[in-house]
Amino acid sequence: MDFEPVIGLEVHVELATQSKMFCSCSTAFGAPPNTQVCPVCLGLPGVLPVTNRQAINLAIKAALAFGCKISSSSRFARKSYFYPDLPKNYQISQYEEPLATEGSLEIASGEIGLRRIHLEEDAGKLIHAERNGDFSLIDFNRAGIPLMEIVTQPALRSPEDAVEFLQKLRQVLRYLEISDCSMEEGSLRCDANVSVRKIGEQILGTKVEVKNLNSFRSVRKALTFEIDRQTRLLLEGKEIFQETRLWNENRAVTETMRGKEEAHDYRYFPEPDLRPLMLTQEDVDRVRSELVELPEVRKKRFIAEYHLSSYEATVLTAEKEVADYFETATKLYPQPKILANWIMGELAALVREEKLDIGNQPVTPSFLAELAKMVENGIITRLAGKDVLRECLKTGRSPATIVSEAELAQVADRGSLEPIVLEVITENKKAWNDFQHGTEKALGFLMGQVMRKTKGRANPKLVEQLIREHRHGKQEN
Numbered sequence: 001m002d003f004e005p006v007i008g009l010e011v012h013v014e015l016a017t018q019s020k021m022f023c024s025c026s027t028a029f030g031a032p033p034n035t036q037v038c039p040v041c042l043g044l045p046g047v048l049p050v051t052n053r054q055a056i057n058l059a060i061k062a063a064l065a066f067g068c069k070i071s072s073s074s075r076f077a078r079k080s081y082f083y084p085d086l087p088k089n090y091q092i093s094q095y096e097e098p099l100a101t102e103g104s105l106e107i108a109s110g111e112i113g114l115r116r117i118h119l120e121e122d123a124g125k126l127i128h129a130e131r132n133g134d135f136s137l138i139d140f141n142r143a144g145i146p147l148m149e150i151v152t153q154p155a156l157r158s159p160e161d162a163v164e165f166l167q168k169l170r171q172v173l174r175y176l177e178i179s180d181c182s183m184e185e186g187s188l189r190c191d192a193n194v195s196v197r198k199i200g201e202q203i204l205g206t207k208v209e210v211k212n213l214n215s216f217r218s219v220r221k222a223l224t225f226e227i228d229r230q231t232r233l234l235l236e237g238k239e240i241f242q243e244t245r246l247w248n249e250n251r252a253v254t255e256t257m258r259g260k261e262e263a264h265d266y267r268y269f270p271e272p273d274l275r276p277l278m279l280t281q282e283d284v285d286r287v288r289s290e291l292v293e294l295p296e297v298r299k300k301r302f303i304a305e306y307h308l309s310s311y312e313a314t315v316l317t318a319e320k321e322v323a324d325y326f327e328t329a330t331k332l333y334p335q336p337k338i339l340a341n342w343i344m345g346e347l348a349a350l351v352r353e354e355k356l357d358i359g360n361q362p363v364t365p366s367f368l369a370e371l372a373k374m375v376e377n378g379i380i381t382r383l384a385g386k387d388v389l390r391e392c393l394k395t396g397r398s399p400a401t402i403v404s405e406a407e408l409a410q411v412a413d414r415g416s417l418e419p420i421v422l423e424v425i426t427e428n429k430k431a432w433n434d435f436q437h438g439t440e441k442a443l444g445f446l447m448g449q450v451m452r453k454t455k456g457r458a459n460p461k462l463v464e465q466l467i468r469e470h471r472h473g474k475q476e477n
């Protein structure tokens, strides 16, 4: 009997606002615990929430990017539950009237429908003591940070598809600067609803919610584990319980957390302290005008406009700042293939090595254009170019300055190279002899010697030409 998994995701994204959802506390990550709090986000009596306009605009932006229907009137609701990280004992969320519905995002295996996008506030963070006792600490800095929840249709069919979906989603959200989507800092978190059914069956199996998926790796591993677990139960003729399970990263298993709550457990009701969220066409159009070209579209344009391969275009458009960097450099030196090579090769390696961002490091697009041009015009060798790039990254000085000061300019005149070639021939009789008798391999060795003497500055084409000319000379004599 063959089974297939059905997966739906609930993705929580912390929005890139300066202040919290309903108060003016800062959202900056990493501050000392409980220093970014006020009576509103601590849920003290008598306070009133005020909606963050920027958070609404960012959610509208996401809704537009995914082709959702945006509601002209949506409403905040109270979701009540008791947990120590929730100071008010309720979370302000959206329930029956979400901001947006019915979008989609395309992955390799097809279009994945989005059920809804809504706004809510984050809870505080519990820190469980690992040593010296049995206690937990609460940091309310996170309480009230604007969250956007994106819920997919149960349309994903494998852990790989789920990971690809999340990667694509993250890419779009980062392009539009809706969120930094840092999984390490918890600004992109995900729960998954997983069920398994016999292939060909129409109704869905009993679904289990898996929480605590904090990396792409844990999404893949947790889903694989959970699909195996449910399939095994079905094969053994056992029942699957509807429940919420927690991914235990250390033990690499999902564990029962609690029985599944029903919506009525949360006693949702409209938030009495906030008016319905009314959006006019102008509100939406204003946000629409801020949309930038999305990664898929940009990738296709890179292939058509710059004649890049699909692979090159994929790499260069993966992050907006890399794509912007490439396009700026290309405007200064219209050799897209050559620049793509530098950016994807040496520059990417150096930036990674120094743990820098390509958009914020000393080798500006204009410096890279200058360097690539010098190599192509034969002023320096490609090998020397690599050193210049490293030097430019370390010192922030322009490639032209580095080249002139370090005397790296390529030696490409016969007058200078001829004596060096002769010297090498005299000093390496055996190799020269081999080469004269047709061993082409010896040519590489001789060229290497010339390079060594010129500290890599000799123009390789000219060196080869000179050595060959000498061979002909000898044979003619």
Ligand SMILES: [Zn+2]
Residues within 6 Å of the ligand: 020, 023, 024, 025, 036, 037, 038, 039, 040, 041, 042, 144
């Ligand atoms: Zn506050």
